[in-house]
Amino acid sequence: MPASAVTVDSLSKRFGANAAVDGLSFFVSRGEIYGLLGPNGAGKTTTLRILAGLLPPTGGAARIEDVDVASTPREAQRRLGFLTGGTGLYARLSGREVLHYFGALQGLAPAAVEARLATLATALDLTGLLDRRCEALSSGQKQRVSIARAVLHDPPVLILDEPTVGLDVLASRFLREYIAAERTRGKAIIFSTHYLAEAELLCDRVGLMHQGRLLAEGPPAALRAQAADAGSLEEAFLRLVAGRA
Amino acid sequence: MRVVWAKELRETLRDRRTLGVMLLFPLVVYPLMALLLTEVIAGKEAAQGTRPSRVAVVGGDPAARETVRALLRSLPPGVRPGIPSASSAKATDGGFEVTGESGGGDSRETNASRSASTAEVTAGTLDAFVDLDPEKEAAPIPGADLLAIPAPRPLRVIYDETRPASDQAHDRLTLALGSVLPVGCAPTFAVTSTSVATKTKVGGYVLSKVLPLIVVIMTMLGAFYPAIDITAGERERGTLETLLTSPVRRFDLMTGKVLAVTTLAALTGALNIVSMSLTVAETAKLAGGATAGLTIPWTRALATLLVVAPAAFLFGSVMVAIGAMARGFKEAQSLLMPVYLLCLTPSLATSAGDFPLSGVTMLIPGTNLTLLARDLMLGDARLLPAAVTLISTLAFGAGALAFAARLYDSERLLTSTDSDLVGIGAWLRHLLGRAPARRGTPGASPSVAASPTTAGQALALFGIAFVLWFFVFTWLQHWRLLPGLLISQWGGFLGLVWLFARSTHRPLANVIGLRPPRAAAVAGAICIGMSCWIILGILADRVMPPPREVVENIRRLIRPPGQDRPLWLSIFALGVTPAICEEALFRGPILRGLRHQLPAGLACALTGILFGVLHGDVWRFVPTALLGTLLSWMALTSGSIVPSMVSHIVNNTTLIVLGYYGLDEAGEKLSSRANLLLAGGAVILLVVGIVAVRAGRQPLNPKTSPDTSSVSGVT
Numbered sequence: 001m002p003a004s005a006v007t008v009d010s011l012s013k014r015f016g017a018n019a020a021v022d023g024l025s026f027f028v029s030r031g032e033i034y035g036l037l038g039p040n041g042a043g044k045t046t047t048l049r050i051l052a053g054l055l056p057p058t059g060g061a062a063r064i065e066d067v068d069v070a071s072t073p074r075e076a077q078r079r080l081g082f083l084t085g086g087t088g089l090y091a092r093l094s095g096r097e098v099l100h101y102f103g104a105l106q107g108l109a110p111a112a113v114e115a116r117l118a119t120l121a122t123a124l125d126l127t128g129l130l131d132r133r134c135e136a137l138s139s140g141q142k143q144r145v146s147i148a149r150a151v152l153h154d155p156p157v158l159i160l161d162e163p164t165v166g167l168d169v170l171a172s173r174f175l176r177e178y179i180a181a182e183r184t185r186g187k188a189i190i191f192s193t194h195y196l197a198e199a200e201l202l203c204d205r206v207g208l209m210h211q212g213r214l215l216a217e218g219p220p221a222a223l224r225a226q227a228a229d230a231g232s233l234e235e236a237f238l239r240l241v242a243g244r245a
Numbered sequence: 246m247r248v249v250w251a252k253e254l255r256e257t258l259r260d261r262r263t264l265g266v267m268l269l270f271p272l273v274v275y276p277l278m279a280l281l282l283t284e285v286i287a288g289k290e291a292a293q294g295t296r297p298s299r300v301a302v303v304g305g306d307p308a309a310r311e312t313v314r315a316l317l318r319s320l321p322p323g324v325r326p327g328i329p330s331a332s333s334a335k336a337t338d339g340g341f342e343v344t345g346e347s348g349g350g351d352s353r354e355t356n357a358s359r360s361a362s363t364a365e366v367t368a369g370t371l372d373a374f375v376d377l378d379p380e381k382e383a384a385p386i387p388g389a390d391l392l393a394i395p396a397p398r399p400l401r402v403i404y405d406e407t408r409p410a411s412d413q414a415h416d417r418l419t420l421a422l423g424s425v426l427p428v429g430c431a432p433t434f435a436v437t438s439t440s441v442a443t444k445t446k447v448g449g450y451v452l453s454k455v456l457p458l459i460v461v462i463m464t465m466l467g468a469f470y471p472a473i474d475i476t477a478g479e480r481e482r483g484t485l486e487t488l489l490t491s492p493v494r495r496f497d498l499m500t501g502k503v504l505a506v507t508t509l510a511a512l513t514g515a516l517n518i519v520s521m522s523l524t525v526a527e528t529a530k531l532a533g534g535a536t537a538g539l540t541i542p543w544t545r546a547l548a549t550l551l552v553v554a555p556a557a558f559l560f561g562s563v564m565v566a567i568g569a570m571a572r573g574f575k576e577a578q579s580l581l582m583p584v585y586l587l588c589l590t591p592s593l594a595t596s597a598g599d600f601p602l603s604g605v606t607m608l609i610p611g612t613n614l615t616l617l618a619r620d621l622m623l624g625d626a627r628l629l630p631a632a633v634t635l636i637s638t639l640a641f642g643a644g645a646l647a648f649a650a651r652l653y654d655s656e657r658l659l660t661s662t663d664s665d666l667v668g669i670g671a672w673l674r675h676l677l678g679r680a681p682a683r684r685g686t687p688g689a690s691p692s693v694a695a696s697p698t699t700a701g702q703a704l705a706l707f708g709i710a711f712v713l714w715f716f717v718f719t720w721l722q723h724w725r726l727l728p729g730l731l732i733s734q735w736g737g738f739l740g741l742v743w744l745f746a747r748s749t750h751r752p753l754a755n756v757i758g759l760r761p762p763r764a765a766a767v768a769g770a771i772c773i774g775m776s777c778w779i780i781l782g783i784l785a786d787r788v789m790p791p792p793r794e795v796v797e798n799i800r801r802l803i804r805p806p807g808q809d810r811p812l813w814l815s816i817f818a819l820g821v822t823p824a825i826c827e828e829a830l831f832r833g834p835i836l837r838g839l840r841h842q843l844p845a846g847l848a849c850a851l852t853g854i855l856f857g858v859l860h861g862d863v864w865r866f867v868p869t870a871l872l873g874t875l876l877s878w879m880a881l882t883s884g885s886i887v888p889s890m891v892s893h894i895v896n897n898t899t900l901i902v903l904g905y906y907g908l909d910e911a912g913e914k915l916s917s918r919a920n921l922l923l924a925g926g927a928v929i930l931l932v933v934g935i936v937a938v939r940a941g942r943q944p945l946n947p948k949t950s951p952d953t954s955s956v957s958g959v960t
Contacts, residue, residue, distance in 0.1 A: 077490055
């Protein structure tokens with residue numbers, strides 16, 4: 001069994017002359033929530049897309065459960081669940097149809113999907129939602145169906161790219177509680193956000209990204225201390241960026 | 246109101262695709278469609294018109310039969326005595342080929358020969374026959390008895406109205422026999438007509454005229470919106486990213502999508518066949534008259550369903566591939582509409598002219614399906630053409646599917662934007678490849694001036710050249726051939742390249758790749774120029790032989806009858822000038838722009854196709870496109886435009902000299918052995934030329950354009 005669930009080693013990604021990710025390295029253990037924080041354009045989404053097998057890296061390596069993402073993306077994709085703020089649901093299909101579709105793409109039999117749905121319906125409060133068309137659901141309800149889609153095949157790694165964007169306070173809280181519960185189930189979770197306060201509440205460790213690089217990494221409290229005893233993670237980030245400049 | 250108007254206009258005009266559709270569509274696509282349609286139909290009509298009608302004469306006494314036969318044989322092609330008004334319309338009339346000595350003296354023999362001829366007309370081995378013993382007597386001419394005018398001899402033309410050649414023979418016979426005396430005199434013959442086609446056959450014929458085109462149109466339309474919805478629509482709705490994180494091969498993903506579009510398109514096509522057949526049947530009932538009792542051949546109508554699935558797969562694949570390139574619904578519509586119309590054009594041309602499903606037409610997507618649907622409807626479908634059509638259609642569809650799957654592997658789906666093109670000015674600079682304004686313009690890229698020609702610029706240049714050629718240059722050349730040609734080439738094509746170089750602040754020599762070539766490359770270019778016209782000529786004759794009239798037009802162009810144009814002038818105007826100016830445009834910025842974003846082989850092929858299109862002659866398209874591809878390869882391999890110019894000059898000059906002295910006509914009379922030797926020699930010379938060009942290879946533009954420095958993909 002590998003030492004860490006996710007390993008990123010000197011990862012880089014260039015778009016023409018622009019380096020979106022530049023020599024990034026970090027790891028995420030099982031049962032850990034790792035926050036990837038930074039302003040817009042810091043390279044968070046690009047990093048997560050590489051991890052999810054959506055973009056090929058220009059250099060370095062990324063491994064999910066010791067499976068190299070660049071060389072065997074399908075194998076890596078079987079081991080992860082991917083969730084974004086845009087829910088990625090098919091508006092004209094019902095929640096159940098969407099989940100059966102993605103379950104089939106993951107290689108699950110219909111009966112296995114139904115069995116899994118029975119569990120998830122309780123955990124995510126999906127009762128009554130699954131047979132309605134997705135276009136008729138509220139943002140929070142869509143996000144709950146979307147979480148079910150991401151964890152349907154019970155992957156050991158969850159990649160969450162700004163999943164609380166556009167959600168109200170209650171829905172955001174529900175999502176955070178679910179993520180925390182998944183941590184206790186031993187999942188490795190990478191959580192990207194530019195809401196630093198949210199990361200502070202949820203993450204075991206955070207990596208602060210700026211211009212494609214990791215400025216600092218560690219538990220939120222340690223980062224605050226590192227940035228001259230900053231009162232918050234946000235203040236710590238601003239001081240670290242200012243220090244770089 | 247003004248503020249909203251200005252904002253909406255600004256936002257819309259920033260969309261390159263909207264402008265592309267707004268400008269490119271009417272200026273390029275429609276002329277292209279019109280050109281293709283008129284060329285194909287005119288060529289076909291010319292070919293049909295010169296074909297003699299195969300006819301027979303039955304019934305009557307031997308003397309009367311011989312009189313009618315002699316009369317028909319005496320009518321030379323293109324001349325119809327006593328029909329002054331029809332002379333222009335029938336100028337290419339191919340006359341008659343009167344067959345056999347059918348019919349005897351007694352009624353039993355006459356009946357036997359009548360039955361045999363009817364069977365021949367039905368089978369298509371005879372176009373029509375003239376029956377001198379019709380059952381009905383001719384109507385008397387009013388007042389004829391008072392003037393002692395003899396009653397005209399009744400005769401009947403038997404033909405098959407569902408067969409164009411037979412229909413043409415019927416028209417020729419009725420015109421020829423109905424008007425053998427000068428205008429104003431009483432006719433010698435009273436001609437009536439009877440078609441041997443059954444009501445069912447006529448029903449099939451009527452349907453064959455409309456159904457194939459409708460099926461192709463509706464199948465394409467059936468694929469149109471689903472293809473957009475499952476590609477660009479998925480991307481726009483934000484479900485694509487989620488989908489691509491699933492552990493599924495992109496090819497499987499795309500195949501599933503294409504099959505879904507295929508299913509919907511096939512259903513649309515099938516429903517249209519059924520609906521159209523029912524509609525024609527009902528309309529015939531309601532209309533009465535000649536169409537009353539028209540029967541629909543349902544078995545054949547159902548057989549046309551055979552083309553629906555391959556057509557749906559082909560169009561589904563093409564449209565999904567195009568849709569996969571778009572970033573949103575609107576953009577996909579903009580991209581697909583011209584493709585839709587261009588895909589439609591071959592089918593339109595096919596339905597307008599009566600072409601056989603044979604030779605190269607079996608391999609032209611859309612055209613072959615339309616022809617196969619027609620043949621199925623008429624009950625004339627043959628196994629080999631049908632198999633080739635279906636297999637080639639499926640192969641084209643599979644190619645488009647593979648292309649679409651490759652696009653889905655690309656990170657461009659998730660990352661491309663036009664966000665850097667902030668203002669209309671920046672957009673125009675981007676389109677033209679101009680450097681940012683000297684004083685600095687927000688949003689303009691500082692690297693534009695140094696960047697090589699892009700594929701977008703190459704296509705825009707072709708679009709402008711095409712518009713100029715279609716709307717201005719052809720008009721100039723009709724006005725005065727040589728001055729018009731010289732102005733079009735030097736001022737038009739070369740002028741366009743010069744303007745492009747000026748606007749992008751680059752030396753003209755860099756834009757067209759004018760640099761010293763290696764001696765071996767030039768020697769190879771000469772060999773290729775001397776040999777490829779023979780090979781391409783043979784190929785053109787095999788694949789799509791041009792009608793005699795087209796060949797004669799080219800001869801008249803080289804040496805106009807009644808004019809004493811010196812040879813050197815023909816060589817300079819028709820040979821050297823196009824070779825320099827067309828090469829500067831096509832092997833210059835167009836080839837280099839396409840090469841910037843495409844693999845070398847594809848860039849060469851696409852440049853060749855554009856080169857063929859701009860020559861505006863459907864009969865010469867294949868050889869011209871192949872020549873263009875070869876010249877493009879030469880320019881890329883040699884790293885200079887000089888060899889392709891030299892080769893083009895040698896090719897043109899050889900053809901002009903041959904045409905000028907009439908040697909090409911002499912060549913047509915060569916024995917097959919001599920032809921074989923000539924072709925063999927040409928192949929050897931071509932291979933020697935290719936080897937020499939490869940030996941003289943050098944990087945295309947090593948200092949300024951590293952992306953085009955290697956041509957290993959071609960050679």
